[in-house]
């Protein structure tokens with residue numbers, strides 16, 4: 001028994017060591033929107049109202065190098081401001097901020113400044129509230145340390161239904177742990193399991209008419225874990241509504 005407990009503790013410890021991501025320093029951060037989050041609504045990940053959906057202001061847009069064509073949407077990061085040798089706009093004594101990737105910071109091939117989101121730069125464009133938590137507003141741009149962390153979400157994975165009688169799309173959000181989704185399958189009460197395609201952001205689609213059927217989803221996150229949400233959507237579902245799963249990753 002003691003041996004078993006020892007073995008389990010060892011495994012838990014190993015797991016903790018493996019999952020503790022190292023801090024990376026090859027990125028900078030800026031901010032967008034205003035302090036109340038103006039500009040943080042609909043974005044390239046397909047999430048809707050970030051406040052209603054539980055992401056709030058704890059969000060970031062990612063440059064092309066990090067966005068991974070939307071596959072990074074939903075992943076979570078810890079970020080701290082990185083002091084320079086002879087200057088610092090970092091705020092003193094603040095711990096890391098935690099943010100979810102909810103948008104894309106597009107490249108700017110125009111004249112002048114502000115090319116930080118262009119490939120190959122790794123860049124986090126934070127909500128103003130998050131930026132000013134770690135750095136002075138007047139800095140505008142600061143170097144950072146960042147690392148990927150597990151996402152902590154309240155409640156179950158949520159599914160927002162979109163589309164029309166011929167074409168069906170679902171936004172998968174409020175995803176815990178790995179946070180970003182790499183595959184979605186759907187099963188109507190009249191169908192078998194069908195593989196959906198990533199349309200844009202975290203919107204997944206498939207042709208066909210699912211009206212009047214109760215729906216189940218099988219969601220796979222970027223760490224390879226798959227959860228089944230059995231009949232998470234009742235047969236009287238409607239486009240535009242969200243349905244919450246009983247569990248999360």
Ligand SMILES: *[C@@H]1O[C@H](CO)[C@@H](O)[C@H](O)[C@H]1NC(C)=O
Nearest residue numbers: 026027028116121122123143
């Ligand atoms: C961060 O900003 C510094 C200073 O402007 C720049 O030299 C560096 O290339 C930037 N790094 C990234 C990853 O964008």
Ligand SMILES: *[C@@H]1O[C@H](CO)[C@@H](O)[C@H](O)[C@H]1NC(C)=O
Nearest residue numbers: 066068071072075180182222
């Ligand atoms: C999930 O997000 C991470 C962090 O941005 C990224 O490295 C990874 O490629 C994403 N996973 C998939 C399956 O795209």
Ligand SMILES: *[C@@H]1O[C@H](CO)[C@@H](O)[C@H](O)[C@H]1NC(C)=O
Nearest residue numbers: 083084085086087088089139
């Ligand atoms: C930091 O030091 C470098 C090298 O001495 C200098 O070129 C640069 O102007 C300094 N930056 C600031 C903000 O003082």
Ligand SMILES: *[C@@H]1O[C@H](CO)[C@@H](O)[C@H](O)[C@H]1NC(C)=O
Nearest residue numbers: 083084087088090091092093
């Ligand atoms: C940045 O470095 C300076 C000088 O070493 C130090 O006084 C200051 O506390 C540092 N700031 C942060 C936020 O670590």
